[in-house]
Amino acid sequence: xxxxxSPESDRLSSDESRLKAMLIEDLENHEEGEAxxxxxxxxxxxxxPSSTPDETRQxxxxxxxxxxxxxxxxxxxxxxxxxxxxxxxxxAEIWTASALVMALGVLVTLTIYDVRVGGLAPLxxxxxxxxxxxxxxxxxxxxxxxxxxxxxxxVSSQLLLLARLTLVFGFNFALGLAGSVLLAAAKAEVxxxxxxxxxxxxxxxxxxxxxxxxxVVRDSVVGAVSGFGLWGLHVLLYTTAxxxxxxxxxxxPGLAAPESRAWLALAAIxxxxxxxxxxxxxxxxxxxx
Amino acid sequence: MITNEDLxxxxxxxxxxxxxxxxxxxxxxxxxxxxxxxxxxRALAQDLAQETFLRLMRSIKRYQYPRPFKPWxxxxxxxxxxxHYKRAAVRWRAxxxxxxxxxxxxxxxxxxxxxxxxxxxxRQIAVALGRLPEAQREVVVLRYYQEFSLAEISQILDIPxxxxxxxLSLGLRRLRExxxxxxxxx
Numbered sequence: 001x002x003x004x005x006s007p008e009s010d011r012l013s014s015d016e017s018r019l020k021a022m023l024i025e026d027l028e029n030h031e032e033g034e035a036x037x038x039x040x041x042x043x044x045x046x047x048x049p050s051s052t053p054d055e056t057r058q059x060x061x062x063x064x065x066x067x068x069x070x071x072x073x074x075x076x077x078x079x080x081x082x083x084x085x086x087x088x089x090x091x092a093e094i095w096t097a098s099a100l101v102m103a104l105g106v107l108v109t110l111t112i113y114d115v116r117v118g119g120l121a122p123l124x125x126x127x128x129x130x131x132x133x134x135x136x137x138x139x140x141x142x143x144x145x146x147x148x149x150x151x152x153x154x155v156s157s158q159l160l161l162l163a164r165l166t167l168v169f170g171f172n173f174a175l176g177l178a179g180s181v182l183l184a185a186a187k188a189e190v191x192x193x194x195x196x197x198x199x200x201x202x203x204x205x206x207x208x209x210x211x212x213x214x215x216v217v218r219d220s221v222v223g224a225v226s227g228f229g230l231w232g233l234h235v236l237l238y239t240t241a242x243x244x245x246x247x248x249x250x251x252x253p254g255l256a257a258p259e260s261r262a263w264l265a266l267a268a269i270x271x272x273x274x275x276x277x278x279x280x281x282x283x284x285x286x287x288x289x
Numbered sequence: 290m291i292t293n294e295d296l297x298x299x300x301x302x303x304x305x306x307x308x309x310x311x312x313x314x315x316x317x318x319x320x321x322x323x324x325x326x327x328x329x330x331r332a333l334a335q336d337l338a339q340e341t342f343l344r345l346m347r348s349i350k351r352y353q354y355p356r357p358f359k360p361w362x363x364x365x366x367x368x369x370x371x372x373h374y375k376r377a378a379v380r381w382r383a384x385x386x387x388x389x390x391x392x393x394x395x396x397x398x399x400x401x402x403x404x405x406x407x408x409x410x411x412r413q414i415a416v417a418l419g420r421l422p423e424a425q426r427e428v429v430v431l432r433y434y435q436e437f438s439l440a441e442i443s444q445i446l447d448i449p450x451x452x453x454x455x456x457l458s459l460g461l462r463r464l465r466e467x468x469x470x471x472x473x474x475x
Binding site: 018019022023025026027028036039040042043044045046047048049050051055056059060062063064066067068069070 | 300301302303305308309312313316317320321322324325329331334335338339342343346347349350407410411414415432433434436439454457458461464465468
């Protein structure tokens with residue numbers, strides 16, 4: 001009659017065969033290995049105490065203090081990772097709306113714009129508005145708690161906003177450039193670079209303006225409407241006779257003029273820096289409150 | 290299952306989960322090793338195990354994949370145990386101290402007489418191990434309790450394979466003699 005072995009006796013038997021093999025290997029003698037086996041089995045009865053879960057947890061906590069910091073990525077890779085992370089944060093509608101309006105600008109320019117008549121191309125009119133609207137939505141007082149939370153990470157709120165601004169501006173710049181290339185290819189009389197420059201500088205200025213204003217007043221709607229108003233007034237007075245010198249002054253007459261481009265670029269940089277400074281100011285005031 | 294070597298690489302990158310996993314995987318066994326090489330002193334084994342992990346963390350940046358991780362960990366522990374005895378000018382004192390039997394004998398509902406016999410036997414093994422020269426005790430514990438391969442022991446102690454074998458052979462014979470003497474005296 002065969003006897004069924006218990007799991008415990010199975011384990012013992014497996015221990016025994018493993019130890020036997022080890023002893024034979026170590027002593028290089030089969031008989032001596034076998035003779036030593038009972039003694040080694042007996043020796044192994046000396047059990048060691050286990051560590052308690054608390055001891056292990058405390059040890060892990062202590063060791064965490066010695067954990068190396070995660071390596072910093074290369075600057076370019078780090079910037080790329082930051083931008084990629086911010087794509088998810090920027091409102092998804094901005095991308096779709098920008099692409100649609102830019103496409104409309106290209107279509108209208110393609111069908112009705114005549115270079116010989118002069119004036120701003122429809123694409124040059126629409127591109128600054130599209131970016132200004134998107135940029136204005138980047139900052140709102142509703143977002144402050146989020147930015148406050150993000151301030152506890154290694155990346156500052158200012159850098160996060162700058163990353164988002166770069167994303168929205170870069171996306172629209174790419175769209176405008178693609179549209180301009182398409183127009184230059186489709187219409188022989190359209191020259192690529194003059195067309196690009198005609199919308200690029202107003203776009204930079206207007207986006208910095210709305211970004212700055214939305215942060216100062218802590219309201220994206222006010223920022224966007226002011227940007228639209230300024231640009232709308234400018235375009236209106238650019239295409240019609242100036243009825244009033246105050247209105248003309250208010251519309252910033254050089255906004256689309258080639259000779260103003262250096263000033264527009266400088267103003268855009270200064271407004272962006274001031275806006276980022278203002279974010280920090282808001283944050284500190286929020287912390288004190 | 291993720292290997293020790295992969296966990297070590299992840300710790301180099303500052304991975305907290307990898308550190309927790311590695312400690313949970315090795316803490317008990319390392320304590321067992323130190324407990325047996327230091328004569329059954331639980332508190333000392335616990336301190337030395339903690340110090341081993343601390344030293345490991347302080348040199349983790351020097352770890353080079355795919356160097357076997359476990360022998361490295363036990364080499365640190367062995368050196369610490371040796372340093373402890375050198376520094377404190379103490380000797381293995383299992384024969385002199387009170388036997389800490391509740392730590393050594395698991396109470397699985399066995400009758401008290403059985404537990405007592407097991408405790409006495411465990412003490413005798415501890416004493417016999419304690420009488421071995423340090424070099425022989427280390428190889429015996431690494432081989433028959435921790436079940437390292439001969440090559441791994443050679444790496445841990447940084448000695449040739451032949452030396453591992455000769456120390457094992459001598460150590461085992463001495464241990465058997467000691468145990469037989471005890472059996473006869475009983």
